[in-house]
Amino acid sequence: ANRLSRKYRLAGYLGFQDEKGELAVAKRWAINNALGSGYPALLDDPEVVAAHRKWMPDERLLDDMKLLYEKAPWPNYYHATWWSEWSAKAVNLLVQAVAGQKPVKDAIRAMRTDALQLIDRYK
Numbered sequence: 378a379n380r381l382s383r384k385y386r387l388a389g390y391l392g393f394q395d396e397k398g399e400l401a402v403a404k405r406w407a408i409n410n411a412l413g414s415g416y417p418a419l420l421d422d423p424e425v426v427a428a429h430r431k432w433m434p435d436e437r438l439l440d441d442m443k444l445l446y447e448k449a450p451w452p453n454y455y456h457a458t459w460w461s462e463w464s465a466k467a468v469n470l471l472v473q474a475v476a477g478q479k480p481v482k483d484a485i486r487a488m489r490t491d492a493l494q495l496i497d498r499y500k
């Protein structure tokens with residue numbers, strides 16, 4: 378149980394927040410690599426704003442990014458431990474459905490089944 382607990386803490390730290398609520402990894406990536414994230418609060422962080430202003434081609438772009446996050450926020454499930462595992466399967470199923478290799482209803486049913494299994498495994 379202790380090993381599993383450490384794994385969850387590491388996944389949470391890398392993908393979400395540390396115990397203090399700081400978005401340490403996302404903030405570092407935003408500053409050092411100009412990477413966006415699903416955390417609108419980072420666009421209000423003075424260090425992130427200063428770093429983004431260095432590479433942004435237009436002064437308005439940061440405000441436009443904030444407006445986008447306000448109007449179309451990232452769903453909470455993007456931060457779920459199981460998200461990337463489910464997403465990898467779902468993309469494959471969607472490609473098969475779009476290519477006509479799998480009926481759309483079957484692809485949706487399989488995605489739902491996978492999601493429910495992962496939610497149950499990681500709860």
